[in-house]
Amino acid sequence: MMQPGHGMAPPTMGQQPPQQYQQPPPQQPYVMMQPQQPPAMWAAQSAQPPQQPASADEVRTLWIGDLQYWMDENYLYTCFGNTGELTSVKVIRNKQTSQSEGYGFIEFNTRATAERVLQTYNGTIMPNGGQNYRLNWATFSAGERSSRQDDGPDHTIFVGDLAADVTDYLLQETFRARYNSVKGAKVVIDRLTGRSKGYGFVRFADEGEQMRAMTEMQGVLCSTRPMRIGPATNKNPAATTQPKGCQEALSSRSLELISAEMVTILVHVLA
């Protein structure tokens, strides 16, 4: 539902937002923005809904992330109200502190409008924010998050020392120029400031290209700075085979410190 008036005063931290959104947006302040570049989404999974949920006939809600703390429902209404088909906006907040969790949902009259907004806004700059919109189809709370991975496992590298102006798109294209299996790139954004944290991730479909890039791209310029490449800690363990059963579990790293006594107990239990 639309709930104006929940706007929080921005926290007292160095950077104040240039404006608060306590008033409904003016009549026609914003024009539909044309993308300056192809959508700078993480992954190519932006344009498609994850999967048609069994029950719903059409998904008309978008998930929006990378919100700064002061970006409330009124702000979202200001951003998307000009479509004339915005039916609800919501910012998810912490129940105790009421502080924004940095994401929300925007729902439209029709799926077509939602799709148009996704295609048109994604990767373009947010008003007053400085960072790009990060939009995707909303999923249902049941949340089978893992089935989102389209085609096989990801091979991801960490990229540090990024200049402040490096975007998802630039990072992606810097690698795509040399490696055609690049699936996407993501620059990590600081929620407090909306600015780059100076590091990010690049995903490859091909493991060989990932490994080549680890050495070949070391020190290569992206924007104005040489990149530092490192291995990415695996956030997606589903891509690799997981240990199953007792034998593998006992040899896995988490159980290496198991004591002799515990092994004895285990043996008794299993006997």
Added chain:
DNA sequence: CATGAGCGG
């Protein structure tokens, strides 16, 4: 220097 935001009602 540094290892991602992560789906409500």
